[in-house]
Amino acid sequence: MSISDISLVDWSRAQFALTSIYHWLFVPLTLGLSFIMAIMESIYVKTGNEEWRKTTKFWMKLFGINFAIGAATGIILEFEFGTNWSNYSWIVGDVFGAPLAIEGILAFFLESTFIVLMFFGWNKVGKKTHLLSTWLVTIGSILSSWWILVANAWMNDPVGMQFNPDTARCEMVNFWQVAFSPFAIHKFWHTITSAYVVAALFVVGVSSWYLIKKRHESFAKKSILVGAIFGFVATMLVTVSGDTSTFQVAHKQPVKLAAMEGLFIGKTRAPIIALAVLRPNVPISDTVNHFIFKMEMPGMLSKLGYRDKNAFVPGIYDLVYGNQYQGIEPVFKRMERGTIAMIALNKYKEAKEDNDTSEMRLSLAEFRTNYPDLGYAYLDKPEDVVPNIPITFYSFHLMVGLGFYFVILLLVILFFLWRKTLIKRKLILWLAVLTIPLGYIATELGWIVAEVGRQPWAIQDLLTVSKATSHLSTLSVQITFILFAILFTVLFLADIRILLKQIKNGPKE
Amino acid sequence: MFETMTLAALQQYWWIIISLIGAILVFLMFVQGGQTLLFQVAKTEDERTLVVNALGRKWELTFTTLVTFGGAFFASFPLFYATSFGGAYWVWTIILFGFIAQAVSYEYRKKQGNVLGTKVYEFFQIANGFFASFFIGIIVSSFFTGSYFLVDKFNLSAWMAGSYGLELMFNTQNISLGFAIFCLTRVTGAMFLMKYIENKEISERSANQILINGLCFVLFFLLFLGILITKDGFAIDPNTGKMYMEPLKYLHNFMQMPAILAIFLLGVLLVIFGIFKGGIQKSSTAFWITIFGVIPVVFSLFIIAGLNNTAFYPSTYNLESSLTIYNASSSKYTLTIMSYVSLFIPVVLAYIWYIWRVMAKKKINKEELEDTGHIY
Numbered sequence: 001m002s003i004s005d006i007s008l009v010d011w012s013r014a015q016f017a018l019t020s021i022y023h024w025l026f027v028p029l030t031l032g033l034s035f036i037m038a039i040m041e042s043i044y045v046k047t048g049n050e051e052w053r054k055t056t057k058f059w060m061k062l063f064g065i066n067f068a069i070g071a072a073t074g075i076i077l078e079f080e081f082g083t084n085w086s087n088y089s090w091i092v093g094d095v096f097g098a099p100l101a102i103e104g105i106l107a108f109f110l111e112s113t114f115i116v117l118m119f120f121g122w123n124k125v126g127k128k129t130h131l132l133s134t135w136l137v138t139i140g141s142i143l144s145s146w147w148i149l150v151a152n153a154w155m156n157d158p159v160g161m162q163f164n165p166d167t168a169r170c171e172m173v174n175f176w177q178v179a180f181s182p183f184a185i186h187k188f189w190h191t192i193t194s195a196y197v198v199a200a201l202f203v204v205g206v207s208s209w210y211l212i213k214k215r216h217e218s219f220a221k222k223s224i225l226v227g228a229i230f231g232f233v234a235t236m237l238v239t240v241s242g243d244t245s246t247f248q249v250a251h252k253q254p255v256k257l258a259a260m261e262g263l264f265i266g267k268t269r270a271p272i273i274a275l276a277v278l279r280p281n282v283p284i285s286d287t288v289n290h291f292i293f294k295m296e297m298p299g300m301l302s303k304l305g306y307r308d309k310n311a312f313v314p315g316i317y318d319l320v321y322g323n324q325y326q327g328i329e330p331v332f333k334r335m336e337r338g339t340i341a342m343i344a345l346n347k348y349k350e351a352k353e354d355n356d357t358s359e360m361r362l363s364l365a366e367f368r369t370n371y372p373d374l375g376y377a378y379l380d381k382p383e384d385v386v387p388n389i390p391i392t393f394y395s396f397h398l399m400v401g402l403g404f405y406f407v408i409l410l411l412v413i414l415f416f417l418w419r420k421t422l423i424k425r426k427l428i429l430w431l432a433v434l435t436i437p438l439g440y441i442a443t444e445l446g447w448i449v450a451e452v453g454r455q456p457w458a459i460q461d462l463l464t465v466s467k468a469t470s471h472l473s474t475l476s477v478q479i480t481f482i483l484f485a486i487l488f489t490v491l492f493l494a495d496i497r498i499l500l501k502q503i504k505n506g507p508k509e
Numbered sequence: 510m511f512e513t514m515t516l517a518a519l520q521q522y523w524w525i526i527i528s529l530i531g532a533i534l535v536f537l538m539f540v541q542g543g544q545t546l547l548f549q550v551a552k553t554e555d556e557r558t559l560v561v562n563a564l565g566r567k568w569e570l571t572f573t574t575l576v577t578f579g580g581a582f583f584a585s586f587p588l589f590y591a592t593s594f595g596g597a598y599w600v601w602t603i604i605l606f607g608f609i610a611q612a613v614s615y616e617y618r619k620k621q622g623n624v625l626g627t628k629v630y631e632f633f634q635i636a637n638g639f640f641a642s643f644f645i646g647i648i649v650s651s652f653f654t655g656s657y658f659l660v661d662k663f664n665l666s667a668w669m670a671g672s673y674g675l676e677l678m679f680n681t682q683n684i685s686l687g688f689a690i691f692c693l694t695r696v697t698g699a700m701f702l703m704k705y706i707e708n709k710e711i712s713e714r715s716a717n718q719i720l721i722n723g724l725c726f727v728l729f730f731l732l733f734l735g736i737l738i739t740k741d742g743f744a745i746d747p748n749t750g751k752m753y754m755e756p757l758k759y760l761h762n763f764m765q766m767p768a769i770l771a772i773f774l775l776g777v778l779l780v781i782f783g784i785f786k787g788g789i790q791k792s793s794t795a796f797w798i799t800i801f802g803v804i805p806v807v808f809s810l811f812i813i814a815g816l817n818n819t820a821f822y823p824s825t826y827n828l829e830s831s832l833t834i835y836n837a838s839s840s841k842y843t844l845t846i847m848s849y850v851s852l853f854i855p856v857v858l859a860y861i862w863y864i865w866r867v868m869a870k871k872k873i874n875k876e877e878l879e880d881t882g883h884i885y
Contacts, residue, residue, distance in 0.1 A: 057882070064883070065616055071572060072612035076605055078579055079594060083602065086595025087665050093587025094839045101584035102850050104577030109857045112569035113864050119883040120566060124867055164840070168663040169587075171840040349662050470595035471667035480602055487606070490624065491613055497622035505621075 026070035032199020058507035088468035103147035111140030153184035189241035200231025208432035250305030256453035270313035271296035331382035338376030528811030542694025545638035588837035597674030611637035646690030655825035692726035707872035720788030743823035776805030
């Protein structure tokens with residue numbers, strides 16, 4: 001059984017990308033707002049000031065609107081692993097299924113059960129019990145993110161498992177390595193803190209609009225205070241976790257790093273590109289300048305990736321065609337070994353059916369020798385290991401640029417807040433309002449870097465996306481893609497309109 | 510603790526866990542059943558608001574249970590996850606569309622600027638109520654009737670019917686269980702509304718619905734059960750591991766597992782007694798009586814589908830491709846880890862029970878809704 005219908009793969013990818021992008025439009029606000037609400041309610045319980053209760057309840061209302069559609073798109077993502085990536089589900093289900101199940105049992109239930117008490121329990125339980133339920137929703141959302149990101153990180157760095165030729169799948173051998181891999185830890189921190197930044201920008205932006213309109217000023221100032229401090233702390237954590245995440249990528253996915261930084265030819269004292277324009281349609285085998293224009297910071301990429309300004313960072317050319325001086329093998333060698341592993345696996349299965357123990361032993365030994373490159377057997381040509389460079393490169397740089405802008409903006413807001421003159425700074429307030437969508441753009445770009453940069457792999461070095469799909473008709477996936485696109489878009493528009501109406505109405509006086 | 514268990518014992522343990530989560534899911538689908546009754550038990554806008562708000566405080570539970578059911582199946586029996594979701598594509602997609610619509614329908618229904626209008630969101634609730642219950646019934650029934658798929662020597666599966674699951678609707682037994690589950694959720698939905706809403710008219714209409722849907726449930730369920738216990742079943746030879754068709758297999762499973770038969774019969778009796786209590790005596794205790802019947806009935810159906818050397822997801826295309834708890838499961842290591850995780854399930858049930866009790870202290874009426882301040 002082989003799937004060679006590229007169109008099916010592309011439609012399946014498009015559907016998953018569509019669902020992921022929509023899902024991630026709602027999740028950051030859910031994650032961040034739950035934390036911000038919990039802080040606000042804690043202040044209310046501590047001080048007894050009713051204004052903090054009113055403030056908490058307003059943001060809770062927006063949280064509820066956003067949570068519903070986040071949950072709706074989330075359930076689709078979980079089940080799409082089965083519906084659209086059934087080969088993937090079998091080949092890695094033994095490892096990948098566990099974090100998803102744990103997320104449901106340990107995290108999502110916590111979040112979705114206590115959310116009921118959080119929304120409806122204001123007058124049914126005491127203040128402290130209600131506060132506890134709000135914090136449990138926050139903790140549930142954090143745990144939920146943890147397990148989902150453990151699963152995602154494992155696709156990039158498949159640790160704690162081995163391939164079982166009898167079942168023809170990856171099997172978990174060390175749960176703790178999967179659950180607490182460095183890749184997962186750094187990915188979690190980077191993702192969740194970026195979500196906190198998005199939510200903080202949302203709270204600050206909406207509150208700034210009230211200040212501009214001279215409405216609900218006391219409420220708005222309180223919200224900005226919490227949002228800006230929370231957001232500024234989060235931006236610091238995003239910066240640190242961005243650095244450590246890049247370090248992980250450098251070691252586990254060097255092609256992705258090279259694409260992120262547009263490093264075509266490897267070098268020592270490799271630079272970070274601050275600003276550049278790529279020359280379109282230049283093949284990677286071409287050694288001409290791949291940039292129309294670029295501004296570099298020498299040595300910084302070496303420092304970022306290897307903690308040494310003078311370290312050699314391999315470029316795309318080295319990683320595809322090899323670099324004997326740096327001990328980097330060309331991809332075609334790995335493709336050869338992958339093919340040998342695949343043939344050996346086939347022979348092993350046939351020998352097992354025939355009860356030919358001698359052939360089983362031989363083919364198994366050959367398989368084990370070449371197994372680390374198994375995934376390379378699915379590639380058509382060495383250049384296939386390179387993800388889409390322009391998308392990865394521009395997404396990464398735009399994300400980083402926006403990140404630095406958020407740090408400055410939040411710092412400026414905090415400064416004027418401290419000087420008690422923020423209300424007079426109309427330009428800053430308008431900037432805060434206009435920055436709301438930029439937060440979403442930045443975090444979506446982050447996911448584009450992570451997922452487009454991972455291509456062609458579903459599981460790094462082991463399984464390509466082209467071999468991971470379900471055995472479906474292209475037409476079926478085309479139809480569901482269109483249906484999902486229409487439904488998600490309509491609901492997204494509804495979500496935006498409802499949020500805008502609620503914001504316009506403001507908190508209850 | 511779990512490390513000392515054999516792989517077969519862990520596979521059976523996980524089938525029991527899956528059966529339990531499946532049973533709890535069908536119990537919680539009273540939300541779906543209640544949604545389909547929206548225009549039948551509530552005739553005014555105020556009444557509809559009461560119904561939607563009563564159900565709206567529970568929808569996340571059903572939703573989360575479905576997510577957990579999927580996750581648990583993925584972790585414990587990944588070959589089922591791959592084969593069924595990737596094959597019966599259209600059936601699962603329809604179910605999922607219903608759940609997307611449901612998730613937003615409560616929060617958006619009455620909100621200003623909701624683009625589609627209140628009626629559309631109410632239609633979403635009715636659509637989810639029907640499609641989720643009916644098609645989950647179809648899928649569960651296919652555990653006994655089989656599906657048209659092939660699993661190759663690398664354990665990669667392919668659905669061999671071009672209609673990708675829609676063909677399952679052309680089977681009497683599947684349809685009968687689909688409608689039986691649909692009617693059952695309407696029965697439990699009506700009982701829930703009767704118990705937790707303070708409104709005489711809604712209670713009266715709910716009692717009528719319990720009676721009508723209870724009778725329909727009994728008819729469809731008897732048809733399903735009649736076919737089930739008289740048909741050949743998909744069996745595994747424990748010595749060779751080969752699949753074969755065994756006459757009266759599911760009847761044999763009941764007879765060879767008398768405890769399961771007892772649980773099943775007790776469940777059926779409780780459901781029938783619950784229908785009587787709710788429909789005739791109009792008693793609000795009917796809800797829990799029926800729920801304590803639904804859980805054992807669904808649980809025992811799952812058990813006879815997967816245990817006692819039975820293929821739980823049979824292939825009618827190629828008998829040898831049929832999935833059993835032995836060939837479709839995760840590795841011993843993963844099942845062991847997941848078994849430790851399963852120890853948290855009682856904790857989850859305990860806090861769900863606590864929240865349920867807190868929310869049920871006072872029946873839902875207009876004043877209670879205004880008091881909470883968060884109205885759907």
